[in-house]
Structure formats: structure tokens, C-alpha cells
Amino acid sequence: MKPANELELAEAIRDAARDVGGALRIVGGGTRAIGPAPAGVVLETAGLSGISLYEPGALTIVAGAGTPLAEVEAELAKGGQRLPFEVPDLRRLLGREGVSTIGGVVAANASGPRRIQAGACRDSLIGVRFVDGAGTVIKNGGRVMKNVTGYDLVKLMAGSHGCLGVLSEVAFKVLPRPEVEATLICDVLDPVAAVRAMSQALGSPFEVTGAAYVGGQVRLRIEGMAGSVAYRIGALAKLLGAGWDVVEAGPSAALWVAIRDVQAFAGQLGAVWRISVKPSDMPQVLTGLGTAQTVCDWGGGLIWARVEEPLDVRGLIGQIGGHATLMRADAGCATVPAFQPEAPAIAALTAGLRAKFDPRGILNPGLMG
Known part of the structure; x- marks a missing residue:
């Protein structure tokens, strides 16, 4: 099934809920799926596509859940803006093909290296529309930042992997793209010393937007206006001591794409x-x-x-x-669950949420335990 709009999505879920033993396997672009595929009829969200609102001055974008991520990023680039949380592309790592969708990004709470400074996907998400397991359309949050009110179902849907509801629309706050970036690198063979250096950098006033340890090398990223980046890179290198080199512009960006997408394992x-x-x-x-x-x-x-x-x-x-x-x-x-089994108290909370949002258990059954 491939609903073309929210009404068709709701009807498809209501039909499944009425069927004895009915179950749905929710699919966006299929690029972030992990673990064995859930049982059930495939329900694709790719038909729920299109950017319905983009207001650069309000730092807000709203799109259908099936909108390709690349389309969202391209539109934001025209306005000199970006999603703050640096979405990873894990297709090569996971051996997947297909087109990543913005709804799939939310369902997986997909967040890259900039999370340490800008927060995760859920922290930039300001509104959602979704259909629960009974076929009811639910709206939470808003289309602009000042309209975020009520129970925080927005955060709940981020990372729920389609087990509580099927997203139909998402709204994000966005941020300006920085003018330049640069990365400090240093060979540090001792992991304890590496953590110490990263912690010192992150605790400094120099707004580090990436801190990683790869192959015995610490990497620290700073972004912003050219003059500010030059000053902060120099000041941070002085704070950390000798042995740090600077990687600028394109080479710096390539370092962080490799970390973001875990290219070393592909x-x-x-x-x-x-x-x-x-x-x-x-x-x-x-x-x-x-x-x-x-x-x-x-x-x-x-x-x-x-x-x-x-x-x-x-x-x-x-x-x-x-x-x-x-x-x-x-x-x-091969038989190990993809998601870590929950502690009893957390499992009880999860079961309660599923009973509320998907009482028949038809949405991605068994995916998260």
C-alpha cells in the first residue's frame, strides 16, 4: 500500500485494525531499517511527499513524511540554512539502497556528530502529524517554534521506529549554514588522554561542534564566520597544548562525513x-x-x-x-535482537504507550521487542 495523502493513510490503518491478525510493516525509504523485517502488509509513506511550508525568516520548514531528505536539504541550502543535527547516511554501512525520507529520519531519531552542540533530531523537531494504530489522525506541536504546546508527543515519536504511529508530516526549526569550518587533529594513542582532550575542548567557550576519536586520532571541529573560526581554532589549540594540526575547508568536511556515515566499516x-x-x-x-x-x-x-x-x-x-x-x-x-531488551520498569512504560497508541499491535509488530 502506498497512500497518497493523510486521509488514505488513516483509512489504510483503520482497515488493518479491523482485520483479525492484521499487521502493517511501515516503510519510508528503507534506508535505516535494522533487524529482521516486521511481519505484515507493507505500507509505504513515500506518497506523503512535498514541502508545504518553508519560511527562512522564521527558521522553519514543514514537509510530508515521505519527502526525500535530499529534497529538504536542497531547499534549505537555497536559503543558506540546514537541519542542525547533521543527518547520517548509513546506506553503505547497512548495505541498503533507496531514498532516505525525512519521516524515516524522525522515526530513527537519526543524528550525527553535531548532536553534541545542536542536539539530536528530536531537539529540532517542533511539530508532527501522525496516524495511530486505530487510524486516528493526531497533531502535536506546531508549524512555528512559538506554537509548541501540549503533551510532548513530538519527542515521543522521534525514535519510535513506526511502532506508535505512522508519521504523515513533520516540522523542524532550522539554522543558518556556517561560513567556514576547521578541524583540529592530534595523534593520541591513549584513550584516557583522548577523552580528557575532548572533554576539555567541549567544556571550553569555543563552541566545538564535533569531537571524535578515530584510529588513534582526536578530531575537534569548529564552525562559524571565518574570523571567529580562525580565532577559536587558535585559542583552542593553545588551550590543549602542543601537537595539534589544523585541517580546513573541504578536507575538514570530508573528515566529518566519514565519521557521520561510519565510512570505515562500509x-x-x-x-x-x-x-x-x-x-x-x-x-x-x-x-x-x-x-x-x-x-x-x-x-x-x-x-x-x-x-x-x-x-x-x-x-x-x-x-x-x-x-x-x-x-x-x-x-x-543472527538471532540477537537489534534493540537492547528494556529493563522491567521501562518495558512496562513502553507497553503502556503501545497499548494507548496501537491497541491492536498492528504497527511494525515485534520490531522493538
């Missing part, structure tokens, strides 16, 4: 895990991962790991604290 064998921990725990996690290849982002709080040898990643993270998502499985972990 086409490589092994399972890929996305691990969230306290930044200070990064060195302990890297020790536990042994020979696994890693890319550490968000000042050490996000660790991508490519694991070829048998390793109980969730057991390791359970001892340290945090959670791990299996983004891409291999033969050794």
Missing part, C-alpha cells in the same frame, strides 16, 4: 554495534572490545564497533553501563 565483514555510554567510560569499553575496529563520536559517548570475533557486546556494556544496538548482524549474532 563493505567490511563483521557485526556492527552502536554503543551509547558515558564519555568517561569510553576507554573501558574500548579495552573490553579488544581487537574490534571502533569509531568514537560525541566526545566518546557514542561508539561504533565492528566486531568479527564472537563477543558478548551487551554483556560487556551491561557491566559498564549504557546500551548497545545491533545495527548490522553477521552469522554469529
Whole structure:
């Protein structure tokens, strides 16, 4: 099924809800799906496409959930603006094809390196329209920032992977594109020293918009007006001490695209895990991962790991604290759930939300436990 508008979407879901055993597999562009595909009739959102409002002066854009991400980004570029949270493109990493949609970005709460400064996708999302599992159209938030009121279903829908409702429209606050960017790099073999350097940079007044540790190298990004970036890069290098080099313009941007999209793992064998921990725990996690290849982002709080040898990643993270998502499985972990099982108290809250928004359990059943 491929509804052409919100009314058709609601009717399709109502029809499924009336069918005994009816279930729907919600598909946007299919570029961010992880884990086994849910059972059910495929319901595509690509027909819900188009930018309905873009007001550069109000820093707001509104689009149908099926609108290609590239279309949204191109329109924003015309106005010298961008989505603040640096959307990752994981198609090569996950072995996916297709066209990423803005609704899929929200459903996955997809957020890149700039999250440490600008927040996640959910933090830029100011309004949603969606259809719940009973076929009811629900609106929350607004089309401009001052109209965000009521219960915060906007944040709830971000990262729900289509299990609570099917998005039909999303509204974002946007930000101006910076004039230039530059990156400080330094070889730091000791992960403890790397975390210390990233924490010092992020705690400085110099507005670092990227802090990563890749291949024994710390990378720190600064963006903005040319004069400001030149001053802040120099001041930050002085604060951190000797050994830092500057990468400017295009080469700097390429460094962060590689981190954002985890390009180092693309086409490589092994399972890929996305691990969230306290930044200070990064060195302990890297020790536990042994020979696994890693890319550490968000000042050490996000660790991508490519694991070829048998390793109980969730057991390791359970001892340290945090959670791990299996983004891409291999033969050794084919039966491992993609999403980490929830603690009993959280699971009870989740069950309550699903009972409210999808009482028949027809939306992406089994996807998130």
C-alpha cells in the first residue's frame, strides 16, 4: 500500500485494525531499517511527499513524511540554512539502497556528530502529524517554534521506529549554514588522554561542534564566520597544548562525513554495534572490545564497533553501563535482537504507550521487542 495523502493513510490503518491478525510493516525509504523485517502488509509513506511550508525568516520548514531528505536539504541550502543535527547516511554501512525520507529520519531519531552542540533530531523537531494504530489522525506541536504546546508527543515519536504511529508530516526549526569550518587533529594513542582532550575542548567557550576519536586520532571541529573560526581554532589549540594540526575547508568536511556515515566499516565483514555510554567510560569499553575496529563520536559517548570475533557486546556494556544496538548482524549474532531488551520498569512504560497508541499491535509488530 502506498497512500497518497493523510486521509488514505488513516483509512489504510483503520482497515488493518479491523482485520483479525492484521499487521502493517511501515516503510519510508528503507534506508535505516535494522533487524529482521516486521511481519505484515507493507505500507509505504513515500506518497506523503512535498514541502508545504518553508519560511527562512522564521527558521522553519514543514514537509510530508515521505519527502526525500535530499529534497529538504536542497531547499534549505537555497536559503543558506540546514537541519542542525547533521543527518547520517548509513546506506553503505547497512548495505541498503533507496531514498532516505525525512519521516524515516524522525522515526530513527537519526543524528550525527553535531548532536553534541545542536542536539539530536528530536531537539529540532517542533511539530508532527501522525496516524495511530486505530487510524486516528493526531497533531502535536506546531508549524512555528512559538506554537509548541501540549503533551510532548513530538519527542515521543522521534525514535519510535513506526511502532506508535505512522508519521504523515513533520516540522523542524532550522539554522543558518556556517561560513567556514576547521578541524583540529592530534595523534593520541591513549584513550584516557583522548577523552580528557575532548572533554576539555567541549567544556571550553569555543563552541566545538564535533569531537571524535578515530584510529588513534582526536578530531575537534569548529564552525562559524571565518574570523571567529580562525580565532577559536587558535585559542583552542593553545588551550590543549602542543601537537595539534589544523585541517580546513573541504578536507575538514570530508573528515566529518566519514565519521557521520561510519565510512570505515562500509563493505567490511563483521557485526556492527552502536554503543551509547558515558564519555568517561569510553576507554573501558574500548579495552573490553579488544581487537574490534571502533569509531568514537560525541566526545566518546557514542561508539561504533565492528566486531568479527564472537563477543558478548551487551554483556560487556551491561557491566559498564549504557546500551548497545545491533545495527548490522553477521552469522554469529543472527538471532540477537537489534534493540537492547528494556529493563522491567521501562518495558512496562513502553507497553503502556503501545497499548494507548496501537491497541491492536498492528504497527511494525515485534520490531522493538
